[in-house]
Amino acid sequence: MSISSRFAVGIHILTLIKMNKNGVSSSEFLAGSVNTNPVVIRKIMGMLKNAGLVKVRPGIAGAELAKDLSEITLLDVYKAVNVVQDKELFSIHENPNPQCPVGRNIQHTIGPIFEIAQTALEKALGNVTVEDVERDMIEREKLNNKMLRNE
Amino acid sequence: MSISSRFAVGIHILTLIKMNKNGVSSSEFLAGSVNTNPVVIRKIMGMLKNAGLVKVRPGIAGAELAKDLSEITLLDVYKAVNVVQDKELFSIHENPNPQCPVGRNIQHTIGPIFEIAQTALEKALGNVTVEDVERDMIEREKLNNKMLRNE
DNA sequence: ATTACTTGTAATTATGATAGTTACAATTAT
DNA sequence: ATAATTGTAACTATCATAATTACAAGTAAT
DSSP states (O other), X not given: OOBXXXXXXXXXXXXXXXXXXXXXXXXXXXXXXXTSOHHHHHHHHHHHHHTTSEEEETTEEEEEESSOGGGOBHHHHHHXXXXXXXXXXXXXXXXXXXXXXXXXXXXXXXXHHHHHHHHHHHHHHHTOBHHHHHHHHHHHHHHHHHHHHTO | OXXXXXXXXXXXXXXXXXXXXXXXXXXXXXXXXXXXXXHHHHHHHHHHHHTTSEEEETTEEEEEESSOGGGOBHHHHHHHTTSSOTTOSBOOOSOOOTTSTTTTTHHHHHHHHHHHHHHHHHXXXXXXXXXXXXXXXXXXXXXXXXXXXXX
C-alpha cells in the first residue's frame, strides 16, 4: 500500500508554477517536468483549483497560484488531492462477529487509536509549507552549481 | 487509499488469542470472530509467527502468544503484517524531468519530509500496546453489561 | 495404520484504485 | 476561421486486496 503519487505531483506542480512565474505554466509544460500525460496534470489541477490553491480557466493557457506558497501547507495539498479520506487511512474489517467479545468491540476500540495515528501524520504535513519545499530546492540548486564549478 | 485491514485483523487475532487463552484458538475459531475465511487468518498468522509474536505449529490446533500483550505494540503488529513498506507510505512519481530545477530535486526534497510524517504515524502506533487494546475492550464489556442490567 | 482434523501454500477470482491514454466538447486569443 | 488550451468522459493496463478452492504435510486418537 502506498499513498497515491497525486500528492507528490501536486506539490511538484505548485512549486513549479511558482518557480516558473514569469513563464506560462500550461498543463503540457507541467506534464513535461513531472514526466506524465497532460490530462493527469489537468485532473490534479482541477482538485487544486477546487481547494482554492490555484487559478485556472478553460481555454486560457497557464495556471497561477491562488495563494502565496507560504500559506499552503503540505496538508492542504494532501487534502486537496483526495489521497486519503477522513478517518480512513487505516481500514478495519467490516463485519466482525457480534457474538464475540472481541468482535463486537474491535471497531470502537481501535478506531480512535487509528485516528490518533492518522492525525499525527497529518500534523507533520501541516508543519511544512510548499514554500519550505521551494526553499530547499533552491538551496540544492546552489549546492549543485557550486560542486559543478569545483570539478 | 487505505492501509490493509490485515493490520486491524492482526490486532484482533492477538487480542482474541489472549482472551481465549483457556480455549483453543484455531484458524477456524479466529475466522469466526473476524468473520472471514480461515485461510486469510492463516496467512496473517504466518506473518505474526515470522515476527515472533505467536507460536503455531503445523497440524496442531490453536495459536498461542509468544510474548505478553504488554510487550507487543501496535507498531510491532503493523510491521509484522507488511501493510506499509519502509519509507514507502507516500509514493513519489518515478521519472521527473532532470532538465527542470523542480524535476531534478523533487524526490530528494520531499523524500525526507515524507519520512518524517511516516515516522510520526509509526511513533503513535508504538505508543499503544495490544494490552491497551485488550484493556479497553474489557472496559467496554463492563459498561455494556451495566447498561443491560439497568434496562 | 487408518481416520479426522489442522496448518501451510499455491492458484484462482472479483473488486477497486491508480496512472496513463485517446477523444472531443467548450473556451479563448489571434 | 484557426489554433491552442482546458475540462471531461471513456477506456485500458497494472497492481493490491480479500476471499475462495484445493491439496500436501503434519499431528492426535482410536
